[in-house]
Amino acid sequence: MKKITVLFLLFLSFTYLYGKEVLFLNSYHKGYKWSDDIIQEVEKKLKPLKDVELTVFYMDTKRIMTPSYIEKLASLYEEQLKNRKFDLVIASDNSAFEFVLEQKNRLFKNTPILFCGINNFDKTLIEKSIFKDEISGIEEQVDLEKNFELILDLQPELKNLLIINDKSKTGLAMKKDLESIIKKYSKRLNIEYIDNMDIDHLKNKISNLKKDTAILLVLLFKDGTGKYFTYKNGVQQIRAVSHVPIYGLWDFYLDYGVLGGLVTSAIAQGEAVGDMAIRVLNGTPIKEIPIVEKSPNKYLFDYNEIKRFDLDVDGIGRDYEIINEPYSFIKAHTKIAVIALTIIAILLIMIFSMRANIRRRIVVEKALQNRIKFDKVLVDTLPNPIYYKNKDGKFLGCNRAFSELLNISKSEVIGKTAKDFFSLEIALKNQQIDQELLKTLGTNSSEMTLHTPDNHMKHIIINKAVYLNNDGSIGGIVCVMDDITERMQQKQFLIQQSKLAEMGDMVAAIAHQWNEPLVELSAQVQDIQTSFLLNELKGAQVKEFVNDSMVQLKYMSKTLSDFRNFLKPSTKKTLFSIRKAFEEIFEILGKQIYYSNINLKFNYDYKSDELLIYGYENEFKQVLLNLINNAKNKIIEKNSIEKYNLIINILYCENFTTIEIIDDGGNIDENIVDKIFEPYFTTKKDGTGFGLYMAKVIIEDKMGGIITAQNRDKYVVFTIKMPHRKE
Incomplete structure (x- = not known):
């Protein structure tokens, strides 16, 4: 049990230290550009995976491909790999892929296989294999027909085509594919196929080709004598003697004399198989990765060869890339040029933006200066005194009206405080208001x-x-002063004018009040006179007469005093009794109401101390007198023997003291009920329209209450709400 645990820990530590291993089995040798490009792209893809180790084996089958050699390679790899387990094997090109399939049980049992660069891929070979769920990859397809089309598009006057190939395994596969293409184009072109000529005879033949001829180089690693060439050396020897364009099928021939074509790209093969490898290493089962049957080929051309033969590749109507195109400084140093141009563009944008901004600022500054001048004239033109000060209470400026109000210049105001201009009481009150405003x-x-x-x-x-x-910080306080002296005087005049409008009714009321005492005084005088004439006058009678007369005279004097107090305006707000205000009014109007056949009801709903109102007492009594007189006059106008009601309710509510003056002398027309408080509005023939307007001014403007009127069934109700004084 301990041994198993130790082995398991060793296995975990081995996995942690070495991560995942990938074997890249290359059909050819190091230095062969095709397979080197594939390996390079695979390494780029796997490099970000830091726990992956890539091992590369080269089979060198371009140089040697005998059965005994392949068996010896298998034995060698068996010895090399007996203590190693790979997570993935990538086989590049046909030889390596066929080797992996033959030796899978021996060397790569239960190991997923990816292939790339496979010519003449036979899918059924995998589908029939017992390893089909362990294999995927990318085909390498050479599109011969599209290359024939390309050659004719670039050289429509072409008459002869020389095809050069070798007898390598790939070359023989390509020859098989070429047979049908050659047959298809043989009526349009004179096509010659060579794959067994030695290099010297081949060069001689090429040097004598006419200008209406082109060469299609398939492969050239061996000549007819078995002489081996590198991919560079073979094409360079042909290029040195050729006076006609050489087209190719593989990207590794470019840059050494081949003009180009729709080439099979090693880089594209490497990128694609690298992406597949990442998916396998990240845990995707290889059977879920489909085989890529369409080879990622692309049109590539060598700039030097295009210019040499003056061919126009723009006219082929296909996407293409060009190598060896001479670059200007900008192209040679693209990154530096892009950075420099970007910086220049940014600087230019900044310069133009700053220039535009400066122009805008100049325009804005001019507009601002004009606005400041305009505002200064506007403020000085206003009749209201205006000043503004900072948050410390120091004056920063004022308008002309303020300086004229205080009879000083505007410059003398700056830096001063309210204490320099106003009384200490007013200055302290304003200082308290300012502190609250700043909060x-x-x-x-x-x-x-x-x-x-x-x-x-x-x-x-x-x-x-x-x-x-x-x-967003506090600058200070702006103060606009509104002189209401004239308005107050005018309102007071209107109040007095309204009082005068009531004087006719009051004089009539006084006449009613004096009628009874005058009758009694007359009777007493006549009685004294009779007693005197009859010599029956006694001292007791004279004393009684004097006492009774004084009672009547005092009553009449009080009536005149009440009338005088009503006319005198209130100069300041005081606390006064509502009940007392009504009693003084009824001292004047009481008998007139009684003799007008009006039933007066007075409901006073307040059981605590006397109910007080804070305001102007005489003006408030004027409002009550106006409302009661209106109700009385409306009832008198009816000339009816029917008895009408005048009801006065005084209610104490939570926030208001409510006074209701109610009469049943006839409703107000609903079309005018909202207009009766407007100045100069009246329904009386000789009315002034001041009474109810001044009632609203006194109650709402001067005393802060509310006065309304409404029809309630057969009654007209005037409601006055006066807020409680809060101390």
């Missing part, structure tokens, strides 16, 4: 009363907002 980045609107250097009092609304710099 919230919002806006603020507040009121202040300003005493100007020329001893005028101004009522001003200050609107402030924070401005930001381009980088």
Whole structure:
């Protein structure tokens, strides 16, 4: 058991140290360009796989191919490989592939096989083999007919074609394929096939060829005498004596005198079989990798030979590549040229971009300067005083209206603070507002009363907002001042004018109030006079008369005092009682309402302390008086003996104190109910249209409440909502 464990650990360590092994079995010898190119491409493909080791064996069958030699190779490989196990075997060209098939059980049992460079591949040979699930690869197909077509496309006046081949195994296979092609083109060309001539006679024959002839070189590794040539040496000897183009079928002949053709590419074979090898080594079963039956051939030409015979390869209508084309400096140093051109292009783009940017900046700067001048004129033209300061509270500038308001120049404003221009109370209040704005980045609107250097009092609304710099940081605060002195005076005038409009009704009310005490005073005077004439006047009667008269006179005096207080405007907001406000109104209007056959109901829904409102008391009473008078007059206009109702509800809600003035004297036309609060809108023949408009101004603008009107069944309801004062 211990021995098995040790062996298993040794096996794991061996696998870890050596990874995977691949054997490349080459049919030929090192230095043969075809197989060298295949090996080079396979090495490139496998190089990124760092755990793969590639071993190459050369069979040298171009030089020797006897059965005894093949047997000796098998014995040699058996000795070499007896302690090695390969993960993959790649067989290059026919000799190596046939050797692998014959010796698989002996040398490569259970080892996947990939082949490449196989001429005249017989697929049935693998399909009938017991190793068919262990073999795949790439065929090497020479497309003879397309090469014949190419030759005739390049030389349409061609009359003779000399085909040169040898009697190697590949050469004999090619001869078999050529037979049908030669027969097909024999009517168009005089075709001569040579494969057994010695090199000297062959050179002599080639040197005497006419110009209407071309050569198709198939293979030339041996001449008729058995003399061996390297692939370079053979073609170079032919090229030295030939005065006609030499076409070839293999890419390794290019660069040594062959013009080109649709050649079988060793590089393409190597790339394709390398990709297959990676798939096998990554775990793909070889039976799932299909055999590539279409050889990856391509059209290749030698620039020197094309120019030598002045042939136009552009006219063949096929994709092709050219070797040995003379390169300019740019072509010879493509990478450097591309980098240099890219840098130049980038620099040019940068220069043009910078130039365009400079032009844009000049245009933008001019536009900005013009805009700054325009904004400066615009700001100076505005009647509203404007100033702006930094976040530390120092003034950065102002417009003309602000400097005129303070009677100083604009330059004197810069660097100063609010304490230099306003009273300490106003300056501290504004400082507190500014600090809050800088935190919230919002806006603020507040009121202040300003005493100007020329001893005028101004009522001003200050609107402030924070401005930001381009980088998003806080720049400071902009302040726009709105002088509302004239508007306040005008509103106060309108309020007083509205009061005057109510005076007719109030005088009538006072007349009603004075009627009863005057009657009583008259009766008392007459009674005193009668007692005096009858000598019945006593001191007690005089005293009683005086006391009763004073009661009536005080009542009448109070009526006049209430009237005077109603006319006097409120100068500041105060807390006042709603109940008391209504009581003072009913002191004036109460009897008139009673004698107008109106049923007055007063509902006060507040059981705690007295319900107070914060605002302008007299103006608020003016609103109530206006609404009650409107309801009363509407009922009187009906001239009906029917008794109507005037209901007043006072409700304390969570956020509002709600006052409802309700009458059943007739609904408001739905077409005008939304317009009754507009200035100058009236349905009365002699009306001014100020009453309800001023009611809305007083309640909403001056006291921050809400006033609305609506029809509710047969009733008209005016609702006033006053917010609770929060302290």
